[in-house]
Amino acid sequence: NAGVMQNPRHLVRRRGQEARLRCSPMKGHSHVYWYRQLPEEGLKFMVYLQKENIIDESGMPKERFSAEFPKEGPSILRIQQVVRGDSAAYFCARFDGTGIHTGELFFGEGSRLTVL
Amino acid sequence: DAKTTQPPSMDCAEGRAANLPCNHSTISGNEYVYWYRQIHSQGPQYIIHGLKNNETNEMASLIITEDRKSSTLILPHATLRDTAVYYCIVRAQNTGTASKLTFGTGTRLQVTL
Numbered sequence: 001n002a003g004v005m006q007n008p009r010h011l012v013r014r015r016g017q018e019a020r021l022r023c024s025p026m027k028g029h030s031h032v033y034w035y036r037q038l039p040e041e042g043l044k045f046m047v048y049l050q051k052e053n054i055i056d057e058s059g060m061p062k063e064r065f066s067a068e069f070p071k072e073g074p075s076i077l078r079i080q081q082v083v084r085g086d087s088a089a090y091f092c093a094r095f096d097g098t099g100i101h102t103g104e105l106f107f108g109e110g111s112r113l114t115v116l
Numbered sequence: 117d118a119k120t121t122q123p124p125s126m127d128c129a130e131g132r133a134a135n136l137p138c139n140h141s142t143i144s145g146n147e148y149v150y151w152y153r154q155i156h157s158q159g160p161q162y163i164i165h166g167l168k169n170n171e172t173n174e175m176a177s178l179i180i181t182e183d184r185k186s187s188t189l190i191l192p193h194a195t196l197r198d199t200a201v202y203y204c205i206v207r208a209q210n211t212g213t214a215s216k217l218t219f220g221t222g223t224r225l226q227v228t229l
Binding site: 004033035042045091104105108109110 | 150154157158159160161162165216217218219220221222
């Protein structure tokens with residue numbers, strides 16, 4: 001899992017419900033990135049967070065989407081009032097710029113949201 | 117970040133070397149070449165990266181031309197499990213916001229028996 005745990009792996013919601021996706025990078029890693037992959041499309045950057053701070057949310061839809069990474073606990077991507085177009089795979093990645101690494105991203109297995 | 121150009125698809129026979137090209141003619145001096153792959157339905161997997169020297173690890177080799185305008189990812193003995201979409205990404209070494217990777221459409225490698 002490249003040191004990134006995501007859950008749930010699969011989530012089904014009806015239109016109008018809320019979806020919460022969680023991401024836990026391995027201990028000691030405090031930078032996470034969220035990406036979305038729509039069916040048959042490429043990965044699109046959504047948001048970059050450090051512990052307790054949103055650094056770059058340039059890829060986040062303006063409404064209904066929010067992300068946080070509290071001091072304690074996982075990073076959470078929250079989608080309110082889901083619509084069918086939100087059906088996608090959501091990937092979280094941790095950043096590693098320590099030691100020999102120059103800033104690679106290591107991705108989790110993703111959370112697949114299906115909106116009925 | 118510099119843009120990259122990759123062929124949309126390639127085939128390779130199992131056991132043979134898979135050579136995946138990438139053009140990045142507008143690369144800047146401080147930009148690295150990263151390769152990732154995404155096996156169906158899985159998260160992207162980091163493969164290798166380099167600046168100007170050729171690099172090799174347990175997964176692959178990366179050959180970067182002297183002018184750095186193109187590179188080739190080499191999987192020396194492709195297996196069926198290497199069937200995936202391969203992404204070539206150019207990005208400056210950095211921390212923070214600049215660390216985000218911009219994924220293009222990649223090359224879909226099909227390894228066949």
